[in-house]
Amino acid sequence: MHTIVKMKSIQMNIAFSILMIFGLFAVSQTVKAQEAQKQKTFPNATDNHRCFKCHGHKFFSFFNDVTEQKVIKRMNPYYVIDSSEFYRSNHRVLECTDCHDGGYLKFPHNGQLQMQPMPTCLDCHDGDDVTAKFHFNEIKKEFDASVHKKMYSNFQCSMCHDPHKYLVTARRDKNIKKIVIYDNEMCLSCHSDIVNYKVLSDSAPKNITVAHDWLPNQIIHFQNVRCLDCHAKVQNDSMVDHQILPKASAVHNCVKCHSKNTILMASLYKFQSKKNRSENGFLNATILNNSYVISANRNTILNKASLIIFGLILLIIIIHTILRIISK
Ligand code: HEC
Ligand code: HEC
Ligand code: HEC
Ligand code: HEC
Ligand code: HEC
Ligand code: HEC
Numbered sequence: 001m002h003t004i005v006k007m008k009s010i011q012m013n014i015a016f017s018i019l020m021i022f023g024l025f026a027v028s029q030t031v032k033a034q035e036a037q038k039q040k041t042f043p044n045a046t047d048n049h050r051c052f053k054c055h056g057h058k059f060f061s062f063f064n065d066v067t068e069q070k071v072i073k074r075m076n077p078y079y080v081i082d083s084s085e086f087y088r089s090n091h092r093v094l095e096c097t098d099c100h101d102g103g104y105l106k107f108p109h110n111g112q113l114q115m116q117p118m119p120t121c122l123d124c125h126d127g128d129d130v131t132a133k134f135h136f137n138e139i140k141k142e143f144d145a146s147v148h149k150k151m152y153s154n155f156q157c158s159m160c161h162d163p164h165k166y167l168v169t170a171r172r173d174k175n176i177k178k179i180v181i182y183d184n185e186m187c188l189s190c191h192s193d194i195v196n197y198k199v200l201s202d203s204a205p206k207n208i209t210v211a212h213d214w215l216p217n218q219i220i221h222f223q224n225v226r227c228l229d230c231h232a233k234v235q236n237d238s239m240v241d242h243q244i245l246p247k248a249s250a251v252h253n254c255v256k257c258h259s260k261n262t263i264l265m266a267s268l269y270k271f272q273s274k275k276n277r278s279e280n281g282f283l284n285a286t287i288l289n290n291s292y293v294i295s296a297n298r299n300t301i302l303n304k305a306s307l308i309i310f311g312l313i314l315l316i317i318i319i320h321t322i323l324r325i326i327s328k
């Protein structure tokens, strides 16, 4: 009796151990697969960690050889790079030192490094097949003609497109509100941030709310329409217009948007309208699906209903006039 119980428990133990070994093996394989996947998606994560260990946090530490002590210091908040944003961005496959000089591996950084020219967007993307569909050259031409570049020759693409977090949004996202927030954030990161603004201009940025006093329902507008849609020249070549015009040429006229031929079809709704047209032939499905721009909708039932209402009102006026004539 006793031996049978013992035998059973030994058998159970063996079975359990085998299961454990299999389990551990499976776990280690999954971890390995995850590592391999990570390696494939973020080939430079290990190298980049050499920079992120300082630039990924509000604090950084180093060993002071002179005092032989570990020192902890605060990082300049403008030098903190959000690693999760970086690994979500267009440039997640890059190594920090693809753009920054390898000299940055040494700390304290050599002050001379700040004099090194940085590669521009076009240095990497001009004539590159993978990103040809983005029309970098046309965008460059539009940017060069923009009011920003004309006022400040040191204005850079990277001042709007933070190379550490820029992620293509308007082209890929279907949610118009999300696109609007993402794109407007690029303008506001400077027009509402005195530190970034002062890199270019001696004066403080004008208050955006005050500058748009004339626009009713400002909150609704800034959530549904981009700064670009009123401030950039509409072009055919590029999908996102880059020629910001002087303020006197900005769209001021409500009807430009609140009408059947809303200019938004050629700007904000450009990606969606192209897609919808090729998918189901409806030109303004975008407007009907995403937001109802007053009077830009072309629903035939509503159009007929408004005609009927108009007719009825006309009829009432005529009857009213006849009755008045009769009563006189
Ligand atoms: C030990 C911490 C530490 C490490 C590691 C580090 N940095 Fe820095 N970095 C700093 C600090 C602190 C500053 C602020 C300016 C200074 O003290 O030189 C800075 C400034 C910078 C600047 C902007 C100002 C300038 O001097 O041009 C850049 C760009 C930069 N680092 C890039 C990098 C890159 C790229 C790496 C990795 C290859 C890296 N850093 C690794 C601490 C570090
Ligand atoms: C695609 C190119 C590119 C890559 C990749 C890149 N940077 Fe930068 N970085 C820039 C540019 C451009 C600037 C702006 C330089 C300027 O305005 O003086 C900059 C600025 C910085 C600054 C100074 C803060 C600022 O915003 O001016 C730090 C710190 C920095 N980078 C760290 C890093 C680290 C860490 C990595 C890797 C995780 C990295 N960078 C990867 C292009 C790049
Ligand atoms: C050091 C070279 C380098 C620089 C500088 C650089 N890029 Fe890139 N960029 C790349 C690489 C590499 C990729 C990844 C392409 C891929 O996924 O095959 C990329 C991807 C992109 C993509 C996304 C393409 C896609 O299909 O998702 C866009 C958009 C982009 N970059 C814009 C810019 C802009 C704007 C700038 C300037 C602010 C810039 N790049 C600067 C090398 C660079
Ligand atoms: C004043 C701000 C600003 C400047 C300066 C700027 N851009 Fe843009 N750019 C934007 C905005 C906003 C978008 C839309 C981003 C999104 O939602 O994907 C955009 C989109 C793009 C796209 C993607 C277009 C597409 O078809 O999806 C590329 C590529 C690009 N910019 C390159 C550049 C280059 C190169 C420069 C400099 C020659 C530059 N940009 C300067 C604001 C700017
Ligand atoms: C509905 C159209 C519209 C939208 C959306 C819009 N603007 Fe404007 N904006 C204008 C017009 C029109 C003016 C000129 C106002 C005037 O003449 O007083 C202007 C003026 C400005 C000025 C000049 C201010 C000055 O007095 O020097 C700036 C800067 C500006 N806008 C930035 C922005 C930014 C940033 C956004 C996005 C958050 C934005 N605008 C959204 C139409 C618009
Ligand atoms: C890096 C900072 C920066 C960014 C990003 C930026 N701007 Fe500007 N912008 C400026 C400065 C500086 C001026 C000059 C204001 C002045 O001196 O009157 C300016 C001027 C303007 C003007 C007024 C031009 C005039 O005729 O006076 C408009 C409109 C404008 N910006 C729109 C935008 C829009 C739209 C975006 C985003 C797509 C944007 N800006 C992004 C810095 C920036």
Ligand code: HEC
Pocket (backbone or CB within 6 Å): 214, 215, 216, 217, 220, 221, 224, 225, 229, 230, 251, 252, 253, 254, 255, 256, 257, 258, 264, 290, 291, 292, 293, 294
């Ligand atoms: C650049 C395009 C554009 C211009 C210019 C423009 N609007 Fe709008 N407007 C919109 C969009 C998009 C909405 C958001 C529609 C929605 O609610 O989905 C909107 C919303 C509104 C609303 C709010 C409707 C509601 O839901 O409560 C009013 C009112 C309005 N606009 C009036 C005006 C007036 C008056 C002007 C001229 C002074 C004007 N708009 C100029 C695009 C524009």
